[in-house]
Amino acid sequence: MSSSQSTKAAAPHGSATTVVDVEQAEAALVEHYPRLVRLAYLVLPPGLGRNRRVLSAHALVQRALPRGRATAPAVPDQRRPTGRGTDPGYAYVRCQVLRAALDAGLPLRRAAWPKRAQLPPLLPQVWGLRLFPRSGGADELALDQRLAALSGPARAAYVLRGLERLTDDEVRRVLDTIGVDTEGPEGTEADAIDAALADVGAAADGRSTAALLESPEFDPCSLQARPTDLMRRRQHLKAAGVAAVAALVCGALLGMPGDGWGPDGAAAPPYAKNPAAEAALDPGRLTKAAPTAWKQSARTDFSVWPARGELTDDRPLLRRALAVWARPGKSVQVSATPGTASGAPPGPAQLLFAGPVDGARVVLLYDGMRVVRYAEPREGTGGAALDFARVDGADAADAGAVVVGRADGNVRYLTAPWVRTAAVRDLLKPGGEAAALRRTAAGVTDPFASPALARECRSWNALQLRDHSGAARLTTDLGELTPAHLTAGRPDAPREAAAKDWSRTACSLTAARSHGVRAVNTWAYARQDLPDGSGSAAWVCTRAETWRGGGERVLAQFVAPGARAGAVAAKAEGGAACGVRQPSVLAGVLWKSPAGSWYLLAGGSKDVSSVSVAGGERGSGNTLAVRSEQGARPRVTGHLRNGTKVRTLR
Known part of the structure; x- marks a missing residue:
């Protein structure tokens, strides 16, 4: 779509926070795991000891994922090589890690249950070893002593300013998000935070604070190992052995016939022999x-x-x-x-x-x-x-x-014995050549970038397989063991898809990730001449069929002339629309013409004989274009040739 055009499938919205789902937070956590662990290690109270801080830092980061969709503050960061950017997933996980690290420094109270972060981590655990980062020089030691003298919130402010390179206002926004009062009265924690922020600019023997914070002294992912107290460990093992023998003797006595805890009734023992x-x-x-x-x-x-x-x-x-x-x-x-x-x-x-x-x-x-x-x-x-x-x-x-391996964002497949050649094709570049994919004698392909976990849709790799008969099929990885088969055309007569069929709708496949999808069909069900002489647009429907025969996902997209990708006009889950049983489909969008006028556009499949707007115009044919206003939400309906009423996809 050109810069002068825009489409709307929903009302506009904007706020200081962004919705983050579990997959987005997980991708940010995995990508920036070492940095998040370093952040937690620096904010945790030094009184825990280096070994406990290392394990606690890893535990806090690994527990930072949300249970469902959550919101994150739109706070910029300097993690990208060029320029300032905003990553909602990273911003959310960073707030969770900071909040838990500050909770870990709170004193235990008799009248209240301890918070999870205040207790030793259940996982990860290392038995028989003490782990701690590598020792630095005098500058790192001085910085560690300086951090130890600060309170938890002030330490968090210091690290956000020095390590994350946030401005003072951005630091306060992050601290406000996790519940720290940064604007309290004189003499409160707010003064300590201000003093910590002012201290970040200081340098030690020519080395900046940021360089010191990024040194191996504070890297909990690059560790040294030493044994624990060997004599005490031997005594504990002896005591544990005596306890285990006693437990076995008691269990044998209780399991003997009589009034005990042995098996009763028709229940079989846990390891009863079963031929099957x-x-x-x-x-x-x-x-x-x-x-x-x-x-x-x-x-x-x-x-x-x-x-x-x-x-x-x-x-x-x-x-x-x-x-x-x-x-x-x-x-x-x-x-x-x-x-x-x-x-x-x-x-x-x-x-x-x-x-x-x-x-x-x-x-x-x-x-x-x-x-x-x-x-x-x-x-x-x-x-x-x-x-x-x-x-x-x-x-x-x-x-x-079938997928045999995933590593570093890449995927490997084991191909069927009837596959003669395998290649990789970028669906967003339909004019490009397919890259041949080498296979081992067992049929395992070389690794290639998978779109299943990609955070941005800049490319979409599809696996092209050609069998012994010469037929070529396109499949794509949606995060499951078996790739999804890509087809194109009317739902009642689909054909094997070509890259050009998916060139402007491939990014919509992200909505079908990890849903047990068997095949996805794309169908350009209508074309529409746009008002103001703006050219011709396409209406495209994509339907993802699942192995279980339920939970299908359907998207109707509006593809404006010159647009690189379609705009989602409507979506539905579990319905029969755009499928074999009900190929009829209808959708509408608000569209702004290059001349600055807003229109309501609607497009239906060819069996739609008329389209109308509630309280407004009605036109014959399967498309409609009427004047509208920005933000309007008119209701669109259509009628088939047999008189059956059709509503927009939902």
Whole structure:
């Protein structure tokens, strides 16, 4: 859209705060984790000791995510290489970290429950070691002593001014947001904050305060380790051993027949033998498709994928993967797409892949309904992950690839055995060439940037797969194990999409992330000549279908002439609009012409015979353009050729 044009799908709004969702806050936390931990470490009270401050700083940052949508102050920062910018996610997480660090310095009171930050962190925990940052020079020591003499709010103000490079007014805004009174009467905390801000400009032997605050002396992510008190630890271990023996003896006595706490009634013991369960956990019972099964089979889905990878014969690895699938421990990170069960396998599963991927050992399994990904570090089994994705009813278009690894914003796929070539194509550059993607002998692709966690839509990579018949399909990563299949055209007769079909609507795919999406179709359902001779605009509908058959997401977009991206005019969830059962769709937007006039524009699919505005004009055909006013919210309705009334998408 040109600079003289604008569209509105909702009333304008603006305030000093910005709405932040969990994904945005998580992205900011992960990207700026070392800086946030340093900030927490500097603000925490020095009386905790260096080891406790290190663990508490990491714990405070890791607990800073919101439970749902939250608001953040629009406070600029200097973290970007050029210029000042505003990151609502980072601003929110920074406020949460500061608030918790100040709470940690509050004294405990008998009449009140302690706050979570005042207690030692449950996680992370390090047993048998003391961790502390590297020691600095005399300047760092002097600065540490200076910070120790300040109160908690004054220390926070000092660090925000020196480390975050905020102005004095911005520092006060942040402190006001977390509940610190920066404008109290004389002699209160406000004076201490003012004194701390004035002290930041001082330099120590030619080194600025900012340089000192960024030194390794105050970096809780670059640590040294020393043992704890070895004699005391030995005594504690002996006491724990005696307690464990006593607990076992008491448990055996209480579990004996009679009036005790033993199993009762028809309940089976926790580890009662079950033939079906034992078969599902036996790596020797895993099924493996023949390498050429997909060539003779009438089905083209995951059931004909052969077992590939370097570790398909590693029975201990396969046994761990099956055991974690059946009974994941508390340390295992389990995720499942919406509508996907995460229970144990009903019987022996099929092995799809087992091999090393990006510093991890990965196993892919299939049980007829789900694809399951198990990943563990190459050294040890700590930090294992288990991911589930529903794939029942998959066909060749849905079973073309599965995610085997994600690292540093990139993604790797295991491609189907019938895939001949793989390439990456940027949907926002339809005229560009697709970049060929190399694959290993097992079918694992090279990594490429994934749009699933991108914070800005400057590009949108799609995986282009060409099978043995020569057909090419576009899929894209939406943050799940299986990529979403991209199609184009009428919902009742979709075709394989080309990059040009998604060039101006690809950014709308962000609304379908992590919702169990199977396929997304885009359909340019109408074209409209704009008033004032401004050219021709397009109305586009995108519909995301899910594996579970519910929760579909539909967007109607208005694409003005010359615009790089469409403007969302209406959206709905769970309806049949713009789908096979109800291809009819109608939407409207307020649009400002280059001449400065406001219009209400409406566009419907071709089966819409007339469009009308409540209390206003009615026109024949599937489009309408009438004069309007900025901020107006008129109600638009339409009628099909058979007389059925159609409302705008909602």
